[in-house]
Amino acid sequence: MNERFLSLPEEKRQRIINAGYRVFSQNSYKKSPVGEIASEAGISKSLLFYYFRNKKELYLFLWDEACRVTLEALREERCYDPDSLFEMMERGLNAKVKIMHRYPELTAFVMKAFYEKDPEVSACIQESYAGYIQQKAGVSLSMLNPEEFRPEIDLQMMLNEMYWATEGYLWEKVQSGTLEVESLEQEFHKMMDFWKVVYLKEGE
Template sequence: MNEKFLNLSEEKQQKIIDGAIQVFAENDYKHASTDQMAALAGISKGLLFYYFKNKKTLYLFLYDHIMDTIIKLIEATNFKDVHDFFELFKLSIRVKSELMKKNHYINGFILKAKYEENEAVKEELDRRNQIFLEEMFPRWFPEVDFSKFREEVSPEDVFMLLYYLGDGYMRDAVHRPDFDLDRICKDYERWMGWVKKSVYREEYL
């Protein structure tokens, strides 16, 4: 799939990817202009559709590309050597923030993808998002010491709480004129500290 696109040089691929991500980040799926994507990439619209069958194919390719990039960046770290739940969560935040610093439109794309309602892509996105969530916990927390949690606390529930806390904060913050990713990360890590105090056994605080 997308073999013609993947045969391009990495530089040309990245230019097309960056242009398309920007347009999708700034618009919902329906109003994302492929003409604008092609213009930002410096190619014709016809050539864009030569590489990708249609807008849906391009959109899902971009989603998969971003998710795969995040996974590879996290798994390129020493995450299996981190045994504390909250330290591992902090590591994932730092990796994602570094990626977003390179292209701040990535976060806008991801947020829009999570809540996209257009029928052309909604079913596929919902399926991908669900798979991603189901795989994240067992894939990235294999060596974590869960005995630090209080007996009545479910680590999976805490994971989902932190996931949606970060998701909601970014969804609001990304539209602010004073958007500051470093400040957001510091806020989030401070909030994680509060959560940690309520779910960890006292001897581990």
């Protein structure tokens, strides 16, 4: 990574990062204007290219930074610690909310980047994601206590359904431009309340 950028004051770095997340999350990679990122960050386009050699380097840095920030938040919220399913999900939601307060467009950027088709960056993103998913905290079948759930429940299918519902919700919000911290918290708590009724044994 370019040491020139890392040597900047934190506030200035965050301003550039947030500008990049916003512009890239609202456009395809090819149609994202670098000049708009620089203008929003309060710097010149030439200065932005002083920190990053080109658009691709900036884009991939923003992706790597999103992964780093996410893993750090997950660790801080103890999302790797085994617990009951919904306690782990609650901690994961807390991590997501903290990230969105500091980087409002990071989640939208990550969703957009994951589905980006431009060959200049898509292969790099998918390769990075394959490695990142190995580190990311997630609920696995081995972490669950079957005694918490209704006996007829297929636990792996349950986890798959929760993952698909979560990803679908985020993608829909990104596409409509309505992904906000408050609505995310409210909607995810509603989903978790629903899943508790559907999957947990009575009284759990």
